[in-house]
Amino acid sequence: MALHILAPCKINLVLNILGRRPDGYHELETVMYPVPLFDELDLEPANNGVELSCSDPVLPRGASNLVVRAAEAFFEHSNVKGGVRIRLVKKIPVAAGLGGGSSDAAQTLVGLNELFGRPLGADVLSELAAKLGSDVPYFLNPGPALATGRGEHIEPLRRFHLFDELWVLLVYPGFGVPTRWAYKALQKFPSALNGAPGRARRFVEHVYAGNLSGAVDELYNALEAPVLTKYPLLQLYRDFLNSQGAIAAMMSGSGSTIFALTSNEREAHRIRQRLIEKFGSTLWSCVVPAGARRE
Numbered sequence: 001m002a003l004h005i006l007a008p009c010k011i012n013l014v015l016n017i018l019g020r021r022p023d024g025y026h027e028l029e030t031v032m033y034p035v036p037l038f039d040e041l042d043l044e045p046a047n048n049g050v051e052l053s054c055s056d057p058v059l060p061r062g063a064s065n066l067v068v069r070a071a072e073a074f075f076e077h078s079n080v081k082g083g084v085r086i087r088l089v090k091k092i093p094v095a096a097g098l099g100g101g102s103s104d105a106a107q108t109l110v111g112l113n114e115l116f117g118r119p120l121g122a123d124v125l126s127e128l129a130a131k132l133g134s135d136v137p138y139f140l141n142p143g144p145a146l147a148t149g150r151g152e153h154i155e156p157l158r159r160f161h162l163f164d165e166l167w168v169l170l171v172y173p174g175f176g177v178p179t180r181w182a183y184k185a186l187q188k189f190p191s192a193l194n195g196a197p198g199r200a201r202r203f204v205e206h207v208y209a210g211n212l213s214g215a216v217d218e219l220y221n222a223l224e225a226p227v228l229t230k231y232p233l234l235q236l237y238r239d240f241l242n243s244q245g246a247i248a249a250m251m252s253g254s255g256s257t258i259f260a261l262t263s264n265e266r267e268a269h270r271i272r273q274r275l276i277e278k279f280g281s282t283l284w285s286c287v288v289p290a291g292a293r294r295e
């Protein structure tokens with residue numbers, strides 16, 4: 001039996017950083033929101049070993065690939081004797097702040113667990129995921145969520161009805177931003193580094209109260225301070241999307257993706273068209289509905 005899996009991406013609607021921790025990571029509160037743009041994974045049992053093939057020749061296929069590390073962690077902790085052949089088709093831009101690699105790794109864990117009769121419980125899966133990366137636990141069950149700690153403590157949230165009619169325009173500039181660098185550069189921006197807690201919760205309360213302008217006021221990404229300073233082009237895209245009538249435009253995660261929230265599908269396509277006219281058709285962009293939900 002082989003398994004075909006779709007691994008979604010996310011945007012951060014709030015990414016509030018509360019300070020640097022003794023372990024070098026950063027304490028944060030973030031509202032993660034799934035977006036229906038998917039990488040594709042095919043998992044096929046094999047006699048032994050983990051073999052990965054990938055549509056993107058730039059990605060490593062060895063032990064430095066998060067998918068390979070996820071699969072190896074699965075076999076190590078489940079005591080399953082066997083191996084897997086994995087085919088990964090990348091649709092989500094890489095190092096884009098959309099969590100594509102984390103999602104692939106999480107779905108590899110979930111998929112292998114299904115394929116081999118669920119030897120691992122939810123707790124072990126979460127533990128393995130957290131070791132692979134701060135965002136990986138979120139993608140074990142991606143839906144609207146509030147994440148705290150270094151991002152690994154997940155509080156699932158009810159569907160955002162306020163977003164049912166909204167659409168998202170994703171804009172990727174063609175280069176990635178290394179997450180580790182973004183956090184390091186944040187040290188030069190003390191107010192962004194030491195945000196006051198509560199913003200993520202306030203955002204969620206506005207969403208459930210049906211208060212769009214209140215929610216929009218709380219949209220925030222602390223990593224914009226270092227990243228937009230270093231890459232003014234991203235600031236240019238952000239300003240342009242706002243000037244074209246987006247409800248809001250901001251960076252996701254540690255970048256480099258800038259996303260716009262729009263009031264409907266037509267608006268999203270209209271703004272995308274303006275973007276292409278202004279910056280050229282080689283710029284990667286994509287329009288998706290924001291009405292994502294936890295099923």
Ligand code: C5P
Nearest residue numbers: 024025026133134135150151179180183
């Ligand atoms: O956890 P992950 O490996 O995805 O994180 C990549 C890098 O981002 C870390 O090595 C760390 O430098 C930084 N990071 C951080 N605080 C977080 C999450 C990530 O400093 N909460």
